[in-house]
Amino acid sequence: MTSKHSSYKEPLIQYLVFLADTNLILSQRNSEWCGHGPVLEQDIAITNITLDLLGQARLLYQYAAELINKENPSANETEDTLAYHRLEREYKNLLLTELPKGDWAVTILRQFLYSVYQQLLYTELLNGKDKHLAAIAEKSLKETHYHVKWSSEWVLRLGDGTPESHARMENALLSLWMYTDEMFIAAAYEDKSITGIAVTELKKEWLTRVSAILQEATLAVPSDDLFMQTGGKTGVHTEHMGYILADLQYLQRTYPGANW
């Protein structure tokens, strides 16, 4: 089953939607911590990061909608129709972002793995082919630096903490690692000829930065022959995705166009 949204084939539009979806779904997941963080300051921290991700997603959706409407004047897309009206297979977010929030170790580690990647990717986007996307990246990067710093500190604190926190970080690493390779496998719309970025080449630097923190946190870097799961970039999601969308889209599906 598809909706009209599947008809937007322009690679740049698909790429923007991929970037936006990834941030949107991670922010949706992180927002589950709102009011449930381990201590007040960290509850505020994770929700602040969530808000940054959501804000970045908005800028990306707004730009995608603008490009879609330019091509198809009757499309009437907005940031909201893109965020709320699509079907599961039309979302292109990384699988990593849709996994359940788990315990604090899983949430921290996922944020860390993603933020380091986002920092590298968006730094490349500054010199990418599209000027407006470069401007969005420039704006976002200032925020991503805080995310990397905060999540790195927490990986150290938990990994090199108590036997309990260390064990939880080991579990988190085992359950999340298989979803990391997807970041560096380019989808068709992500080809260097379109974005100006060779995403495959970012892996080495990502691994160096991630390994440095993991090692300092006394955590073993998983071996590179582990099975790696992919699919999110092309819309093939895990069983968790439907539940997120049910939550995320409920209001707009029940009361289309609702506003406040």
Add this chain to the structure above:
Amino acid sequence: MKTTSGHIINEAFVLDLLAKIPDPEIPVISIIELGIVRDVLIQNNGVTVKYTPTYSGCPAMDMISMQIKLALKEAGIENAKLEQVLSPAWTTEWMTETGKRKLEQYGIAPPNPIGDSDKPRCCPHCGSINTQLLSQFGSTSCKALYQCLSCKEPFEYFKCH
């Protein structure tokens, strides 16, 4: 071009209106003092205000753009447009000195110049330099939480950005 009440619309007139719009989260400073207004263009068919958002997800941005439109409309400017400028990204360097002073009087430690240490100069309550970071993230995206080790009071610090 004139307003509906006959006042001549020029850049100074519009900037004056904008200087009366408070930041919704920190109402002691105006959006001009916050440094988010980039440009005001007066054209034959209307007024365009160019602005730069502080943080991407800051919920105050939607409120601010609504307040700008309202203020211009109330002043009798019928055709007002807003344009978001993302690059160069907003920086605390654009905050005015008056804005920084007002923040401090309000109890928020103002941002240091970029390149200086990213730590509040002193406690806005007692002036002590003996302070410590509680959290990099505060009640809004733009602030961090600190505590003064002299007067023991917690306070907010507007992060260098």
